[in-house]
Amino acid sequence: MRTESGRESGRESTAARRRALLAPEANRSNALHPGAWWVWALGLGTAASRTTNPLLLGLLVGVAGYVVAARRSEAPWARSYGAFVKLGLFVLGIRLVFAVFLGSPIPGSHTLFTLPDVDLPEWAQGVRIGGRVTAETLVFALYDGLKLATLLICVGAANALANPARLLKSLPGALYEAGVAVVVALTFAPQLIADLRRLRAARRLRGRADRGVRGLLQVGLPVLEGALERSVALAAAMDARGYGRTAAVPPLVRHTTSVLTLGGLIGMCAGTYGLLAAEGAAFGLPVLLVGVGAALGGLWLGGRRSVRTRYRPDVWGVRAWLVSGSGIAVAALMIWFASTDPAALRPGVVPLVAPTLPLGPAACVLLGLLPAFVAPAPPSVSAPVPAPPPRKEAR
Amino acid sequence: MIRFEDVSVTYDEAAAPTVAGIDLAVPEGELVLLVGPSGVGKSTLLGTVSGLVPHFTGGTLRGRVTVAGRDTRTHKPRELADVVGTVGQDPLSHFVTDTVEDELAYGMESLGLAPDVMRRRVEETLDLLGLADLRERPIATLSGGQQQRVAIGSVLTPHPEVLVLDEPTSALDPAAAEEVLAVLQRLVHDLGTTVLLAEHRLERVVQYADQVLLLPAPGASPLLGTPADIMAISPVYPPVVGLGRTAGWEPLPLTVRDARRRAGSLREHLRHRGGQAFRRAERVGTTPGAGHTSQRASRWPTWLSTRRAQRTPTEGTAAVTENLAVRRGRVEALHKVDLKVTPGETLALMGRNGAGKSTLLNTLVGVLEPTTGAVRISGRTPHRTTPRELIRHVGLVPQEPRDLLHADTVAAECASADHDAGAAPGTCRALVSELLPGIADEIHPRDLSEGQRLTLALAVVLTARPPLLLLDEPTRGLDYAAKARLVEHLQGLADAGHAIVLATHDVELAAELAHRVVILADGEVVADGPTADVVVSSPSFAPQVTKILAPQKWLTVAQVEAALVSDR
Numbered sequence: 021m022r023t024e025s026g027r028e029s030g031r032e033s034t035a036a037r038r039r040a041l042l043a044p045e046a047n048r049s050n051a052l053h054p055g056a057w058w059v060w061a062l063g064l065g066t067a068a069s070r071t072t073n074p075l076l077l078g079l080l081v082g083v084a085g086y087v088v089a090a091r092r093s094e095a096p097w098a099r100s101y102g103a104f105v106k107l108g109l110f111v112l113g114i115r116l117v118f119a120v121f122l123g124s125p126i127p128g129s130h131t132l133f134t135l136p137d138v139d140l141p142e143w144a145q146g147v148r149i150g151g152r153v154t155a156e157t158l159v160f161a162l163y164d165g166l167k168l169a170t171l172l173i174c175v176g177a178a179n180a181l182a183n184p185a186r187l188l189k190s191l192p193g194a195l196y197e198a199g200v201a202v203v204v205a206l207t208f209a210p211q212l213i214a215d216l217r218r219l220r221a222a223r224r225l226r227g228r229a230d231r232g233v234r235g236l237l238q239v240g241l242p243v244l245e246g247a248l249e250r251s252v253a254l255a256a257a258m259d260a261r262g263y264g265r266t267a268a269v270p271p272l273v274r275h276t277t278s279v280l281t282l283g284g285l286i287g288m289c290a291g292t293y294g295l296l297a298a299e300g301a302a303f304g305l306p307v308l309l310v311g312v313g314a315a316l317g318g319l320w321l322g323g324r325r326s327v328r329t330r331y332r333p334d335v336w337g338v339r340a341w342l343v344s345g346s347g348i349a350v351a352a353l354m355i356w357f358a359s360t361d362p363a364a365l366r367p368g369v370v371p372l373v374a375p376t377l378p379l380g381p382a383a384c385v386l387l388g389l390l391p392a393f394v395a396p397a398p399p400s401v402s403a404p405v406p407a408p409p410p411r412k413e414a415r
Numbered sequence: 416m417i418r419f420e421d422v423s424v425t426y427d428e429a430a431a432p433t434v435a436g437i438d439l440a441v442p443e444g445e446l447v448l449l450v451g452p453s454g455v456g457k458s459t460l461l462g463t464v465s466g467l468v469p470h471f472t473g474g475t476l477r478g479r480v481t482v483a484g485r486d487t488r489t490h491k492p493r494e495l496a497d498v499v500g501t502v503g504q505d506p507l508s509h510f511v512t513d514t515v516e517d518e519l520a521y522g523m524e525s526l527g528l529a530p531d532v533m534r535r536r537v538e539e540t541l542d543l544l545g546l547a548d549l550r551e552r553p554i555a556t557l558s559g560g561q562q563q564r565v566a567i568g569s570v571l572t573p574h575p576e577v578l579v580l581d582e583p584t585s586a587l588d589p590a591a592a593e594e595v596l597a598v599l600q601r602l603v604h605d606l607g608t609t610v611l612l613a614e615h616r617l618e619r620v621v622q623y624a625d626q627v628l629l630l631p632a633p634g635a636s637p638l639l640g641t642p643a644d645i646m647a648i649s650p651v652y653p654p655v656v657g658l659g660r661t662a663g664w665e666p667l668p669l670t671v672r673d674a675r676r677r678a679g680s681l682r683e684h685l686r687h688r689g690g691q692a693f694r695r696a697e698r699v700g701t702t703p704g705a706g707h708t709s710q711r712a713s714r715w716p717t718w719l720s721t722r723r724a725q726r727t728p729t730e731g732t733a734a735v736t737e738n739l740a741v742r743r744g745r746v747e748a749l750h751k752v753d754l755k756v757t758p759g760e761t762l763a764l765m766g767r768n769g770a771g772k773s774t775l776l777n778t779l780v781g782v783l784e785p786t787t788g789a790v791r792i793s794g795r796t797p798h799r800t801t802p803r804e805l806i807r808h809v810g811l812v813p814q815e816p817r818d819l820l821h822a823d824t825v826a827a828e829c830a831s832a833d834h835d836a837g838a839a840p841g842t843c844r845a846l847v848s849e850l851l852p853g854i855a856d857e858i859h860p861r862d863l864s865e866g867q868r869l870t871l872a873l874a875v876v877l878t879a880r881p882p883l884l885l886l887d888e889p890t891r892g893l894d895y896a897a898k899a900r901l902v903e904h905l906q907g908l909a910d911a912g913h914a915i916v917l918a919t920h921d922v923e924l925a926a927e928l929a930h931r932v933v934i935l936a937d938g939e940v941v942a943d944g945p946t947a948d949v950v951v952s953s954p955s956f957a958p959q960v961t962k963i964l965a966p967q968k969w970l971t972v973a974q975v976e977a978a979l980v981s982d983r
Contacts, residue, residue, distance in 0.1 A: 207512075256492075329530060
């Protein structure tokens with residue numbers, strides 16, 4: 021509908037349309053599947069493992085960092101990214117230190133400095149400590165360390181972006197118990213640390229030193245005792261809330277499950293034996309495969325005993341496809357470039373040449389930025405605002 | 416809805432049954448309050464309803480408990496999960512997941528409800544309990560009252576017909592407790608849920624109960640009746656009932672409102688007594704129990720009287736804080752706190768959960784370091800004083816007294832307390848015998864009752880003879896008898912010259928003990944003055960007697976009783 025204020029409303033609607041193009045604010049129903057973040061991050065990691073070009077690796081780190089900065093939430097796990105970056109730098113440092121002190125098989129002519137050689141006994145032949153340190157050695161170690169660091173940073177990005185509890189919830193039903201155990205452990209760990217602090221403070225109240233290793237050891241037992249009591253209370257609560265309820269399963273299905281599981285296990289044992297033993301190579305593999313199949317079937321049938329349903333599972337939607345797809349694309353293109361243009365991805369060390377930025381691979385790394393635009397944005401709260409306590413009228 | 420048929424429970428290795436002769440029925444849609452002194456088997460009785468006793472705890476159940484027609488002998492707790500919801504005392508040990516919404520859904524997931532049903536019920540429950548704003552919040556970041564509401568919500572979503580709650584408001588401040596109780600009342604009225612509830616703080620809950628189930632003594636058979644009938648004979652009763660009994664009102668009022676209506680003549684009668692004296696010293700002088708005061712003081716070993724406190728340089732102050740501020744992370748837990756505690760004075764710190772009460776106490780014992788400002792305990796800065804030195808000047812009984820107790824027998828605990836304090840061997844044991852007669856040496860601190868454990872921790876702290884004694888939430892989990900004993904001990908200590916600071920939610924305790932009340936809110940002191948003046952003007956911190964007799968300033972039943980006695 022056009023009116024005299026059409027131009028104005030037109031401008032407003034373009035702004036609105038532009039805003040509509042932006043990713044929505046994240047909430048429970050549009051949350052990105054945590055698996056998508058892992059696929060994306062592992063894609064970047066795979067790409068990093070295919071190159072030693074420091075410019076490309078730097079670009080990968082930049083891409084991962086930008087996406088983390090744009091899409092991470094305020095949740096505690098989101099803070100793990102910094103720790104991973106530090107770990108990456110630490111690994112890089114260690115790699116360089118080793119290269120300096122232990123040398124490397126890289127031949128080189130540009131000697132930077134020479135460390136005193138350490139004479140090692142006969143049995144340690146092949147190990148060298150000290151000696152000539154060449155620029156080639158250092159550059160090679162730097163490239164190599166940078167590759168490891170980039171891998172770690174990619175994993176850190178996945179850690180910061182994907183909610184670990186929700187990831188565990190997307191596990192297949194047969195692994196549900198393991199998932200619960202991990203979630204419970206995740207919530208228990210902070211409580212254990214709080215207990216430890218409280219009990220150390222309590223030592224001070226008894227007039228004992230609250231610092232030092234001895235203090236820590238002495239509170240260890242009470243802390244474990246407390247944790248044990250809490251686990252028993254939790255077990256009681258879980259039992260009373262229906263954990264481990266089973267559905268009535270017809271006897272035929274139950275027996276089939278047992279037969280399949282047991283038979284599968286026996287088949288796997290026999291098959292493995294056949295594969296390893298010299299005379300049974302012919303029947304080994306098929307028996308093993310049949311055994312695995314039977315065991316999986318048993319697990320699947322066994323899952324029917326469980327009555328669990330899932331509340332608001334994360335759905336793998338278009339955005340999840342885009343995010344994971346961008347990671348896969350980066351990995352696939354990088355693998356392809358590595359086979360077609362290996363020189364650009366692995367700049368020479370001997371002789372030393374300055375690395376150049378190959379445009380094709382660089383552009384493909386930038387594909388990894390896609391999640392920063394398509395993944396739902398975390399809600400923009402600067403600080404959690406606690407709800408005001410309910411005021412009561414004076415009576 | 417719940418039927419007990421001649422039920423008795425005997426735990427393994429116990430000589431006598433913990434509960435016996437229970438033969439009654441709880442009708443549908445009632446809120447039944449379970450009362451009785453500590454250790455009479457309230458939790459055991461609650462456990463039999465959810466099937467946790469005996470399936471989880473062990474022991475032998477005789478007789479039969481049926482819930483909604485299901486026999487708990489043949490149904491395990493998990494098979495009762497859809498008809499019984501259980502919430503324990505500590506909500507934190509109840510949570511399986513990490514966010515509010517997931518926690519509400521957990522029970523339904525276990526029962527295998529359809530996803531759309533789950534979604535609808537979660538939304539309904541969020542609204543019912545007022546949790547909608549918190550739905551995505553990690554549970555660990557919630558306040559105590561919110562956590563308790565989430566715990567209740569998490570068992571409500573499967574739509575149980577029976578809700579079993581063990582002391583749901585013990586750990587909560589008065590406002591948060593009212594939040595939780597309002598929710599319970601709504602469930603009973605709107606959804607027809609049957610609620611079975613055990614609680615020590617009767618002043619909070621008795622008016623909501625349709626029936627009261629009294630367990631008078633361990634192993635004794637229970638009494639079920641209307642709240643007024645049971646309160647008339649119960650050994651545990653809230654102050655409003657105490658006042659009613661004193662004034663001889665019939666039937667007994669259970670709410671402040673009922674009592675106020677009856678109190679016209681009593682107020683008239685008391686008015687001509689003029690302004691009531693509020694210093695506890697004077698109060699004690701007028702109570703019928705006054706005769707015991709001198710005995711009580713003399714019951715304390717003479718060295719406990721704080722002549723040593725007078726030897727310290729800063730005579731006249733046990734603790735001073737000046738412009739004190741404490742930051743924990745980005746939170747300013749305390750802000751500009753100026754406080755002075757004098758010897759012989761009892762000070763109650765009040766305020767909602769998270770107002771900074773525990774932080775202030777921890778700063779006074781040097782566990783936390785002030786960010787700005789100064790703390791002085793008898794002239795020393797606590798966080799720079801060695802622990803060994805400090806315990807002779809200030810002692811703290813923490814919220815969980817068990818934290819202080821490390822040894823596995825009472826005797827070992829006492830020996831190590833003597834060693835820590837550098838006191839003569841046997842000092843602590845003498846104190847324990849004094850405060851807690853009849854405790855065997857070999858007993859494990861864990862096997863003591865809540866009140867006994869608190870007293871043991873108190874004795875351990877007192878071994879070092881600190882002139883300043885701090886107690887954090889001392890009445891949590893104590894029944895009225897244990898509380899009365901604690902009050903007596905603390906009054907004795909105050910008479911002996913100790914300065915006492917209590918952080919508490921228990922308004923009745925503050926009314927009985929404190930000379931002065933300091934109210935903290937968001938880390939700041941918002942009120943500081945004589946108990947009567949501060950609590951009378953506050954709706955949530957006023958004790959029941961004050962509410963009934965306002966605008967006159969009466970605090971406890973004992974005061975009123977004394978006034979009436981002296982009139983006759």
